[in-house]
Amino acid sequence: MNEIDIECLKREERAALKLKDLYRRYGYDEYKLSGFEDYSLYADNKSFLDGKGVLSFSVGGKMLALRPDVTLSVIKNVNTAAISDPVKLFYDEHVYRKTSGGGDFAELRQIGVEVIGRVDTVTETEVCGLVLKTLLSVTDGRYVIDVSHAGIIEKALNKLGDNGRPVRKKAAEYLMSKNAHDFLRFAAANGINKIYADAFCALITIPCERESAVNSLAPFSEILDIGNELDELNDVLSAVGEHACVNFSIGGDADYYNGVVFKGYVEGVPYAVLSGGRYDKLLGRFGKSAEAIGFALYLGEICNYYNDEPLKPDAVVVYNDRSAKNASIQAERLRDKGMRVRVVGNADGYDCKIFCAEDDI
Amino acid sequence: MLNMALPKGRLGEKAYALLSSAGYGSGEYSDIGRKLSFCDEKSGVNYFWVKPADVAVYVERGAADVGVVGKDILEEECPDVYELNDLKIGKCKMCVAACKDFKDDFSRPLRVATKFVHSAEEYYASIGRRITVIKLNGSVELAPVLGLSDVIFDIVETGSTLRANGLKVVEEVSEISARFIVNKSSYKFKSRDITQMSEKLNGVVETC
Numbered sequence: 243m244n245e246i247d248i249e250c251l252k253r254e255e256r257a258a259l260k261l262k263d264l265y266r267r268y269g270y271d272e273y274k275l276s277g278f279e280d281y282s283l284y285a286d287n288k289s290f291l292d293g294k295g296v297l298s299f300s301v302g303g304k305m306l307a308l309r310p311d312v313t314l315s316v317i318k319n320v321n322t323a324a325i326s327d328p329v330k331l332f333y334d335e336h337v338y339r340k341t342s343g344g345g346d347f348a349e350l351r352q353i354g355v356e357v358i359g360r361v362d363t364v365t366e367t368e369v370c371g372l373v374l375k376t377l378l379s380v381t382d383g384r385y386v387i388d389v390s391h392a393g394i395i396e397k398a399l400n401k402l403g404d405n406g407r408p409v410r411k412k413a414a415e416y417l418m419s420k421n422a423h424d425f426l427r428f429a430a431a432n433g434i435n436k437i438y439a440d441a442f443c444a445l446i447t448i449p450c451e452r453e454s455a456v457n458s459l460a461p462f463s464e465i466l467d468i469g470n471e472l473d474e475l476n477d478v479l480s481a482v483g484e485h486a487c488v489n490f491s492i493g494g495d496a497d498y499y500n501g502v503v504f505k506g507y508v509e510g511v512p513y514a515v516l517s518g519g520r521y522d523k524l525l526g527r528f529g530k531s532a533e534a535i536g537f538a539l540y541l542g543e544i545c546n547y548y549n550d551e552p553l554k555p556d557a558v559v560v561y562n563d564r565s566a567k568n569a570s571i572q573a574e575r576l577r578d579k580g581m582r583v584r585v586v587g588n589a590d591g592y593d594c595k596i597f598c599a600e601d602d603i
Numbered sequence: 604m605l606n607m608a609l610p611k612g613r614l615g616e617k618a619y620a621l622l623s624s625a626g627y628g629s630g631e632y633s634d635i636g637r638k639l640s641f642c643d644e645k646s647g648v649n650y651f652w653v654k655p656a657d658v659a660v661y662v663e664r665g666a667a668d669v670g671v672v673g674k675d676i677l678e679e680e681c682p683d684v685y686e687l688n689d690l691k692i693g694k695c696k697m698c699v700a701a702c703k704d705f706k707d708d709f710s711r712p713l714r715v716a717t718k719f720v721h722s723a724e725e726y727y728a729s730i731g732r733r734i735t736v737i738k739l740n741g742s743v744e745l746a747p748v749l750g751l752s753d754v755i756f757d758i759v760e761t762g763s764t765l766r767a768n769g770l771k772v773v774e775e776v777s778e779i780s781a782r783f784i785v786n787k788s789s790y791k792f793k794s795r796d797i798t799q800m801s802e803k804l805n806g807v808v809e810t811c
Contacts, residue, residue: 343664343683386791420685420785450794487791491685507788512665513683514787 250553250582254351254545258334260379261353261539265332268372270355273331275315281305283314290314290498290524292517294339297347310339313536316356317525322532328359342513342543350542354518361520361533363477366502369518369535370481376539377485377506377516384509387482388489392499392519393471394459395490398445401438401466402429409434413442420491422446441465445490452479455488471501478502492517498524504537511547515540556581557595560588565599572599605648605796608667610655614781617692618671619650625803647796659684659784668789669797674779675758679719685790687801688783691808695760697722699774702747705754716746717756726756726776744768 248256262272284296284307297308309315312335320329337352355372357365377385395417399410409432416425422443429439441462448455456476463469479486482504492505492514500523506516518537525534557576561569573583576597589596609615622628627646640651653661658672659682673693677686697719707713712733717723720736727734737752744764746752758779759765759772783804785797 344680384792388791420687423689424686450791450798507791509788509792512663512786512788 252545252550253548254541257380257541257545258351258353261376262332262334264375264379265355265372268330268368270330270332273316273333273356275309275312275319275333275335278306279309279315279318281307283307283318284310287314287498287524287527289495291339292493295347297338308338309335310337312337312352312354312538313356313521313524316536317358317528317530317534320358320530322358322525322530325359325532328357328361328365331356331358336542341546348542350540351545352538353541354536354538356534356536358525358532358534361522361535366478366520366535367481369537370478370504373504373506373516373518373537374482374485376537377508380515380539380541380544381508385485386487386507387485387516388487388492388505388507388514389475389478389482390488390490390492390503390519391468391471391475391501392496392503393501394466394468394475395445395493396496397466397468397471398438398442399496402434402442403438414493417442417446418491418493420446437465448488448490450487450489452486452488459488474501478504496523497527501535506537506539508544511544513543515544553582555584555592555594557597558584558586558589558592559597559599560586561599562587569599572597572601604642605669605793605800606667607648607650608658608661608670609650609652610658610671610673611652612655614655614671614673614693615652618690618781621690621692621804621807622648625800625807627800627803648800656680662784662786665786665788667786668793669783669785669800671781672784673758674777674782675719675722677782677784678722678725678777681721682784683787685785685787686782687785687797688804688808690781690783690804691811693779693781695758695779697756697776697779698759698772699754699756699776700744700747700759700765700770701754701773703769703771705747705771705773707753713754714752715754715756716743716752718743719756722776723756744770 248259281298284291291310294310296310298305312333316331332355334353336349338347338349340346341348355369357369373387399413402409402413412428413425425443425446444458444462448458459472463472492503498521499519501520503519505514508515516537516539520535522533525532559569559573569585573585576583609618619628627648629643629645642649655673656676658670659676659680661667662670662684663682671690675697712735714737715723715734716737716739718739720738723736739746743755743757746755747770748768765771783801790797
């Protein structure tokens with residue numbers, strides 16, 4: 243059988259092949275999911291889905307759903323009791339969810355990596371390296387990885403108190419939209435201690451540049467008791483290198499995440515195209531005691547923003563009534579010589595070699 | 604080059620004046636505002652004027668890197684954007700208004716006429732009041748007068764339209780003003796230009 247000419251493939255297919263090869267070279271096993279999921283899996287973990295919605299349907303009185311996410315299914319199925327070494331998996335699946343920017347439901351290709359078991363510094367650094375290589379595989383190098391830490395956000399939110407009002411929810415909303423002006427008004431109106439309000443405000447307004455970002459957090463390390471978390475964040479920033487930005491506005495729901503959280507952006511695509519992080523707490527929600535880290539690349543969303551040049555044939559074989567039978571034989575001979583050949587009744591508009599099926603090739 | 608979406612009309616005019624004070628923009632709004640787009644090479648900004656309700660769509664979907672939009676629209680549409688500055692222009696209030704003799708009847712859902720369906724639902728859910736929303740696209744003040752609704756949920760600037768139609772404010776819900784918003788991806792790749800614009804705007808707003 244002939245080798246596949248990878249350049250003939252569409253960008254999405256090329257990227258998927260490259261990524262699967264990459265993950266295999268790191269010793270990750272491919273994980274295939276089957277069928278549909280119980281709707282309850284998503285209904286119980288709604289906020290993990292980040293507002294992407296679920297398409298559900300009923301079969302014989304049982305509510306099922308088209309999968310909007312892969313991580314939840316992987317976690318549900320992996321038997322953590324039997325894990326000695328970390329399970330290292332990758333997947334290439336289609337998911338069904340709302341597209342970014344308030345779009346409708348769509349079928350989108352998603353590729354990702356999950357490591358479940360013991361996640362030490364080596365593993366965390368390895369996954370960060372894979373995040374970088376994943377984004378590099380689908381871009382020309384213009385990408386940014388926003389890094390956050392769910393533990394820092396959680397501790398800063400805890401210091402705000404609750405006062406019987408949904409302070410945490412509102413404060414988290416202001417953080418997500420980098421809205422410091424409304425947060426400060428809200429903090430004053432709700433009697434939030436100014437020291438903690440200022441500390442939270444520092445998370446909202448953190449500068450993009452890595453060094454300034456780390457320096458701006460230093461004064462709040464003791465106030466928020468986030469020394470360990472800052473060290474973890476720094477380790478990840480070092481692993482990610484020049485493409486990293488500290489940005490707490492990418493969120494990291496404390497019900498699921500417990501450590502570093504990241505989101506990837508590529509130039510020319512207005513939304514995040516990769517997201518992931520450390521999600522030991524999500525495993526805990528399934529009654530499983532293990533550590534976990536992973537990420538997902540929304541390949542379908544990226545490819546919506548890239549145009550594939552239509553692939554032109556190297557040659558066309560033109561046939562008429564008399565040469566119809568000969569056309570496919572002639573075309574096959576040319577293909578055996580490594581050419582891309584289209585059989586046509588009319589060669590008008592083709593800018594390539596033109597053969598007549600009647601002629602000997 | 605930054606792409607900036609501005610709202611057509613009075614708010615856009617005020618926003619453009621603010622940008623000019625901050626060192627952006629060139630020329631009079633009366634000349635430039637007639638064009639749908641205008642490129643200011645000197646300050647590196649490409650402006651385009653769109654319907655106020657569409658500014659957030661342009662920014663969220665990346666057609667514009669930054670934009671100016673009313674808080675009322677942000678609260679209604681909840682676009683996934685950063686909101687970096689309160690520009691403190693186009694100030695008004697989101698209010699509940701009703702006929703002067705209005706008295707709430709808690710035995711049935713309150714009929715609320717509004718353009719801001721999501722915001723109205725959020726507000727009444729937060730105070731635990733059952734409502735029926737009547738979506739209108741304009742002349743909302745007529746709804747209680749004609750018995751179409753019990754109250755209206757709308758923005759109020761001076762209150763003169765309410766008074767002219769025999770209505771009064773029964774609840775002030777939130778303060779509204781224009782906000783400087785940014786596309787989340789643009790913020791990573793044009794961070795220097797965007798941060799600079801945000802800081803300059805802040806400087807102008809603080810001195811106003």
